[in-house]
Amino acid sequence: MALEHAILVSLAEQAATGYDLARRFDASIGYFWRASHQQIYKTLARMEADGWVSATIEPREGTADKKTYAITDAGREELTRFSAEPSPREALRSDFAVKLRGLADVAAIVEDTRRRRADHVERLDRYEASAKRHYPDPAAIEEHERGAYLALRGGILSERTGIAWCDEILGQLETRSER
Amino acid sequence: MALEHAILVSLAEQAATGYDLARRFDASIGYFWRASHQQIYKTLARMEADGWVSATIEPREGTADKKTYAITDAGREELTRFSAEPSPREALRSDFAVKLRGLADVAAIVEDTRRRRADHVERLDRYEASAKRHYPDPAAIEEHERGAYLALRGGILSERTGIAWCDEILGQLETRSER
DNA sequence: TAGAACATGTAACCAGTTACATGATTAG
DNA sequence: CTAATCATGTAACTGGTTACATGTTCTA
Numbered sequence: 001m002a003l004e005h006a007i008l009v010s011l012a013e014q015a016a017t018g019y020d021l022a023r024r025f026d027a028s029i030g031y032f033w034r035a036s037h038q039q040i041y042k043t044l045a046r047m048e049a050d051g052w053v054s055a056t057i058e059p060r061e062g063t064a065d066k067k068t069y070a071i072t073d074a075g076r077e078e079l080t081r082f083s084a085e086p087s088p089r090e091a092l093r094s095d096f097a098v099k100l101r102g103l104a105d106v107a108a109i110v111e112d113t114r115r116r117r118a119d120h121v122e123r124l125d126r127y128e129a130s131a132k133r134h135y136p137d138p139a140a141i142e143e144h145e146r147g148a149y150l151a152l153r154g155g156i157l158s159e160r161t162g163i164a165w166c167d168e169i170l171g172q173l174e175t176r177s178e179r
Numbered sequence: 180m181a182l183e184h185a186i187l188v189s190l191a192e193q194a195a196t197g198y199d200l201a202r203r204f205d206a207s208i209g210y211f212w213r214a215s216h217q218q219i220y221k222t223l224a225r226m227e228a229d230g231w232v233s234a235t236i237e238p239r240e241g242t243a244d245k246k247t248y249a250i251t252d253a254g255r256e257e258l259t260r261f262s263a264e265p266s267p268r269e270a271l272r273s274d275f276a277v278k279l280r281g282l283a284d285v286a287a288i289v290e291d292t293r294r295r296r297a298d299h300v301e302r303l304d305r306y307e308a309s310a311k312r313h314y315p316d317p318a319a320i321e322e323h324e325r326g327a328y329l330a331l332r333g334g335i336l337s338e339r340t341g342i343a344w345c346d347e348i349l350g351q352l353e354t355r356s357e358r
Numbered sequence: 359t360a361g362a363a364c365a366t367g368t369a370a371c372c373a374g375t376t377a378c379a380t381g382a383t384t385a386g
Numbered sequence: 387c388t389a390a391t392c393a394t395g396t397a398a399c400t401g402g403t404t405a406c407a408t409g410t411t412c413t414a
Contacts, residue, residue, distance in 0.1 A: 001401070002274040009281040019365050032276035039402060041367060063409045064366040083283035086291055087275040089298060091374090095181040096266040097211035097333055102188040103326030104262035112265055119268060146351065147282030154276055154344045161340040165333045172325060180373070198393050218374060220395060242381045243394040270402095 003043050004052070006033045008071055008079045011053060015070040018044055028148070031127070031155045044069055052078055100169070110173050117166035124159035127152055182222050183231070185212045187250055187258045190232060194249040197223055207327070210306070210334045223248055231257055279348070289352050296345035303338035306331055 010021060010029050021044075022037040024030065035043075044067075047053045052075035055067040071079075096116065100109060135141055135149050189200060189208050200223075201216040203209065214222075223246075226232045231254035234246040250258075275295065279288060314320055314328050 002272070002277045003401080005274070005281070006277045009277060012281065017365070018367090019363095029277075029280070032271055032273045032280070034270050034272070036403070037365090038367080038404085043401095045367095060365085060410075066365065079281060080283050083278055083281060084287040086294060087273075087278055089295075090273055090275075091213050092211055093181070093213070094211045094269055094333075095184070096269075097330045098181045098185045098188055098208075099262055099266055100333075101208070101211070101326045101330040102184070102191065102258060102262060104259050108263040115265060116268075147280045150348050150351065151276045151280040153347055154273075154279070157340050157344050157347075158337075161336050165336050168332055168336075169329050172329065182373080196393070197395090198391095201393095215375075216393090217376085217395080222373095224395095239382075239393085245393065 002033065002082075003035055003039065004047055005079060005082045006035070007040070007043060007047065008052060008075050008082075011069055011071040012076065012079065015056075015068055017066060017068050021069075028130075032151060047075070051075075106173055110170065113166050113169045113173070117163060117170070120159045120162035120166065124156065124163065127155045127159060131156065181212065181261075182214055182218065183226055184258065184261045185214070186219070186222060186226065187231060187254050187261075190248055190250040191255065191258065194235075194247055196245060196247050200248075207309075211330060226254070229253075285352055289349065292345050292348045292352070296342055296349070299338045299341040299345065303335065303342065306334045306338060310335065 006025075006029055007021060010016065010024050016024070018037065018041045021040050022035070025033065025035045025040065044053065044055075048055055048069070051072060053069045054072050055069050058066040058068070060066055096112065099112070103109065131149075131152055135145070135152075138149075141149050185204075185208055186200060189195065189203050195203070197216065197220045200219050201214070204212065204214045204219065223232065223234075227234055227248070230251060232248045233251050234248050237245040237247070239245055275291065278291070282288065310328075310331055314324070314331075317328075320328050
């Protein structure tokens with residue numbers, strides 16, 4: 001379970017509210033870990049109880065207090081411990097591959113594949129734009145950015161592969177479904 | 180939730196016991212959907228209640244009856260319905276990418292990356308061996324095998340990408356951690 | 359003044375994991 | 387005789403999703 005650790009990584013870079021974190025999980029960190037605000041709030045509460053983060057409370061009238069979370073020393077220790085531990089192989093679960101394997105409705109799969117392809121292209125564009133903006137010269141990457149850069153590279157490689165797979169599928173199925 | 184559908188795809192090919200399914204989920208179908216036997220038994224019970232599968236019971240003395248499941252017409256209908264529905268984009272969750280992004284312990288990540296690379300290589304070998312055995316001539320693939328072939332191709336492409344990513348990570352981190 | 363952005367949560371539910379538990383049959 | 391394989395389950399827990407719920411502040 002890495003949501004806690006993803007939050008720690010994020011807070012290690014910069015303290016934040018649950019709301020801020022939810023937005024970060026819609027962008028950079030969210031490239032490789034998705035999380036809803038509900039889950040983030042729940043997890044932050046647990047992490048605070050565990051002493052991994054501490055909240056600075058800004059009281060507000062008429063509505064819930066604003067809480068800005070920062071990583072604690074215990075949180076930093078936990079992050080180090082997590083880093084040293086071998087990471088489990090991702091469980092692969094793909095509705096699409098199941099569907100493809102069944103191949104019950106070629107026309108529907110072709111349509112689905114086109115949509116997926118467009119989605120991969122859109123993500124690839126975002127990742128490449130991000131890479132260009134943040135790391136215009138890959139040879140000049142500073143040590144503190146290297147992790148983020150390599151993670152982004154993983155995203156780029158995987159979106160490209162997604163596109164290639166879709167193209168292969170479409171190449172084999174398209175003509176069949178349209179004639 | 181595609182476990183039910185993965186089971187339907189599998190049963191559409193061949194009737195099976197829960198145990199058989201668990202083994203299939205360790206092999207072919209398991210290339211893109213993992214499931215434990217506990218979960219398979221639980222799901223089969225629900226699917227039987229829903230009328231998607233029917234069980235032929237072989238009573239056994241002293242231990243639980245053996246149940247062989249077959250897909251029903253309702254199950255086949257459900258599979259068609261599922262096939263026509265757009266598939267949700269896979270939620271990406273990677274402990275490894277979170278760790279990489281944090282980059283708290285370079286030596287540990289290098290070690291982890293080497294392990295992941297070896298794992299990718301092993302899987303790629305299995306997939307390629309399977310492709311060679313089942314589809315020696317890609318030009319001569321029959322329509323009923325095309326889905327399985329394309330799913331396997333997805334596995335091959337993604338393992339290759341995994342290896343390439345690991346190589347890129349190792350290329351950038353290895354020298355740093357060893358000197 | 360309306361809608362977007364900021365901000366925080368609860369409750370019910372569901373899928374999946376881990377641990378536990380049993381027993382028969384077959385091959386070496 | 388022993389280990390692997392065949393075969394089926396229950397129970398407790400955890401992580402994540404969906405639906406619901408509220409209120410403020412800023413900007414066009």
